[in-house]
Amino acid sequence: MNRFFGPLEARIMEIVWEHGDISIKRVHALLDEELSFNTVMTILNRLVEKGHLTKNSSGKGRNKSSHFQPVQSKEQFIQEQTRIVTEGLVQEYGQLVVNHFFDAFEQTDPQLMKLMEERINQWKRENDEI
Incomplete structure (x- = not known):
């Protein structure tokens, strides 16, 4: 996957492909690195901007939750x-x-x-x- 994505993007895409509908918090927990939540959120949002993921948000304020899904299967x-x-x-x-x-x-x-x-x-x- 590193031919098509950066190393962190590739690992995140693998997680999203494996789990389907997934939250930022869950992706963050599944990564085996000490990355900030904001870094994971930024990468997920960039993958949305590039057209690889879709994003659905619900709730407001502290209760806001975003879930991501792959546009295509792996x-x-x-x-x-x-x-x-x-x-x-x-x-x-x-x-x-x-x-x-x-x-x-x-x-x-x-x-x-x-x-x-x-x-x-x-x-x-x-x-x-x-």
């Missing part, structure tokens, strides 16, 4: 972010990206190469019908 977030990164790389570096993906698949997991081959064959079948 899986949806990762899916969207990897799509954005991949599309950007392909648009900017095209052939280099294809070559590097091929090399990376070959070196890390032969099953990924098989998956790529299956996807290419599927694409060929679908585009031959047009």
Whole structure:
């Protein structure tokens, strides 16, 4: 997650994804660091401003309580972010990206190469019908 968030933001997002609807007080308690309540509140509000969380407040004064929820599941977030990164790389570096993906698949997991081959064959079948 540190590719997409700062270290503290990433830890807070993990907590929110795990717990769903959660208060600042609960996030603060779940963090394993000595951070001020205000720091945690600031980070949560920044994640709202960036569009990653929604915030619901109730009560007034000392009885005011804010709860935060993720806009997307962790899986949806990762899916969207990897799509954005991949599309950007392909648009900017095209052939280099294809070559590097091929090399990376070959070196890390032969099953990924098989998956790529299956996807290419599927694409060929679908585009031959047009």
